[in-house]
Amino acid sequence: MQTEGDPHHRAPTKLPNTGASVAIVILAAGKASRMGGGGKHKLLAEFDGLPLVRRSALTALGSDAASVVVVTGHRRRDIETALGGLALTLVDNPDYADGMASSLAAGLSSKHADGADGILVMLADMPGISTAHLDRLISAFGHAGGKAVVRAVSRAKPGNPVILPRSLHDSVRRLEGDVGARGIIAACDLPVLDVDIGDAAHLDVDTPDDLLAAGGAVKS
Known part of the structure; x- marks a missing residue:
């Protein structure tokens, strides 16, 4: 984890935007184990009438990213149905139960992500993230020539999403x-650019109470 005092921490600059390409990888494979009994899935909860996973995908599709990949796993068919008709790439992670690392690897291995200068890792359970937030991160990456880590923060505390350059x-x-x-970012010798997007950087929904507090409605 980097802080304001880290030697390779920098604020976004005003250098020309190089147009470095960014692919968004949305992680939507997890088991949602903190939702309790009854088989409820947080990514199928509705916000403004849309399943959360579809809302997140639409947010990504509206951005300046070159492509959008969604990694599925737990309740794959239901998630795919919720994403029906959208111009994105679905990647199944059969090893999703092993944890987030396997989903990251699956997303990066997609041909629609592998050739990008950077991968914006987006968690599907963050309803406060907007297209404008994503575009600010993508712009900062372009101004850095695609050679820096760019991460969302709130009040200097690191959060999500994060853009990882190809070298990582x-x-x-x-x-x-x-x-x-996080450990890779801490150990790398690349500059780390923080973009403050406010509370959205830390707002995820893991429990039914989280969903209700964020304005969602638990469905199935």
């Missing part, structure tokens, strides 16, 4: 277990 993709593929890329 092999390291991400080697991750194991229920971990994200």
